[in-house]
Amino acid sequence: MWCRRLACLFKVPCRLRGSTRHCSPWLPRDRRSVLAAVARRYHTAPGSLKCAWQLHGDHLELRYANTLMRFDFVWLRDHCRSASCYNTKTNQRSLDTASVDLGIKPKAVRVDETTLFLTWPDGHVTRYGLEWLVKNSYEGQKQQVMHPRILWNAEIYRQAQVPSVDCRSFLETDEGLKEFLQNFLLYGIAFVENVTPTKEDTEILAERISLIRETIYGRMWYFTSDFSRGDTAYTKLALDRHTDTTYFQEPCGIQVFHCLKHEGTGGRTLLVDGFYAAEQVLRQAPDQFELLSKVPLKHEYVENVGDCHNHMIGVGPVLNVYPWNNELYLIRYNNYDRAVINTVPYDVVHRWYTAHRTLTAELRRPENELWVKLKPGKALFVDNWRVLHGREAFTGYRQLCGCYLTRDDVLNTARLLGLQA
Ligand SMILES: C[N+](C)(C)CCCC[C@H](N)C(=O)O
Ligand SMILES: O=C(O)CCC(=O)C(=O)O
Ligand SMILES: [Fe+2]
Known part of the structure; x- marks a missing residue:
């Protein structure tokens, strides 16, 4: 009855107060994803805060500000903040997520010093601030506490x-x-x-x-x-x-x-x-x-x-x-x-x-x-x-x-x- 998969989520060393950095190794663990990966790694120009990315068969790997992040393609499409996908007046999504092809994959990727640009198969371009990605990625969240507290006796x-x-x-x-x-x-x-x-x-x-x-x-x-x-x-x-x-x-x-x-x-x-x-x-x-x-x-x-x-x-x-x-x-x-x-x-x-x-x-x-x-x-x-x-x-x-x-x-x-x- 006790879900094994959930139990494994609990192995993260992060604690009630303070946070333990828990970075996964940069190289993908699974050999299949290594084979599926695009052979070259792309880096932004030296001098800027280093950003590197790699496009895999089913996700985009991004390393920025000491954080290795893995993004699902549907997630990336779903989080497009362009004017047609997101209403910044109401802070609400206008994109219908159910209309996104679950097999979607970006056809072009580009990174400059501050921003990741993805071009989707229909030509739509999404831009993501690199800082925004760090803050909003799973890997970034895992290192954060939601509610800072001082525990006391x-x-x-x-x-x-x-x-x-x-x-x-x-x-x-x-x-x-x-x-x-x-x-x-x-x-x-x-x-x-x-x-x-x-x-x-x-x-x-x-x-x-x-x-x-x-x-x-x-x-x-x-x-x-x-x-x-x-x-x-x-x-x-x-x-x-x-x-x-x-x-x-x-x-x-x-x-x-x-x-x-x-x-x-x-x-x-x-x-x-x-x-x-x-x-x-x-x-x-x-x-x-x-x-x-x-x-x-x-x-x-x-x-x-x-x-x-x-x-x-x-x-x-x-x-x-x-x-x-x-x-x-x-x-x-x-x-x-x-x-x-x-x-x-x-x-x-x-x-x-x-x-x-x-x-x-x-x-x-x-x-x-x-x-x-x-x-x-x-x-x-x-x-x-x-x-x-x-x-x-x-x-x-x-x-x-x-x-x-x-x-x-x-x-x-x-x-x-x-x-x-
Ligand atoms: C506070 N006030 C007196 C209104 C209600 C008390 C509720 C007591 C209840 N045993 C509980 O612990 O919830
Ligand atoms: O009487 C008190 O000081 C507290 C009683 C109590 O636990 C409550 O009202 O919830
Ligand atoms: Fe009480």
Whole structure:
């Protein structure tokens, strides 16, 4: 059941942070393609940034800026950015890809210092910037991380002295917002200070960076330990580290917490960087990491309390990685809400439990725990795809408000401010 071919994709040495260059040898490995290759190699004039190309039977090989790239001919035709193929006003393709002959091959190739020119059998000419090709080739992407992050344990996070942003600067200046978002993207948590402790003011914060994701808990929620909903969150009990809404097909991207009141003891918030823990698993036991990223699981929310009746099911592995560079983008970890495991045979289940234990041990290391006491006026934003939260048991009256945000819209705001997200 575990796809061999996919497993082999995971052999790339690229890691969660930083990147390992992984260049293939310049000569084609396969003898047939050597025979099919055009005998001569073509180089641009000496003095320029060196570019060399070779036309093979089924692809174009290009070496530029220390990157060896291989391009499929249909891909090349499909990515023509000429006026008839691509609308630069809308940034949309106008070429009908289905009209491209799957056996297409360029009839002429030329390279100057900055550009590759291909002439197609019908005479159409496509030009590609060499820099554009490096950036957009598979080989180029494989060396990149999509989301630059700083993985942390408590010590790393404290040492970094990540500043909280002031509410006014967050709401009124692009610099304040950008600084906040940069920290949020790097660490997966960020704080805004001096917020008026009301639900309305918290909503204004949320709307500054995203759209609020309305869920079965409402748009903006308040909660206390009144068990108004059928979930442990609505009690005074401790909650072990977890991510929320694992029972949605797409778990909520961001969670905002603002403690409006607490008259009592305990109730501190626990934060753990799930990607830091996952990276430790990858280092110690890559097979277990792989298993956690392949075994699909269900999480479930069944509620029947008062007028609230809900049944949610979400499916996905604990660790979600991009297959081309093995970069983690989502951890789904909630032992309370994990459903019956009926999607895996018994022997795989046992290996999965072992892997889950390794991850849990990492998540539970005291040095990975960041404890904070949320106070009125200080809003916390948590990347619910990365950072786990929990809380200590408490006494007395405690009221939290907050909301979930749609991840796409947070990243959209970040990109519009010039950040890589
Ligand atoms: C945040 N708020 C109190 C509204 C909901 C809590 C949801 C709790 C649920 N067990 C989960 O982890 O998703
Ligand atoms: O009460 C808390 O601090 C957090 C509870 C919780 O996990 C949640 O609301 O998602
Ligand atoms: Fe939670």
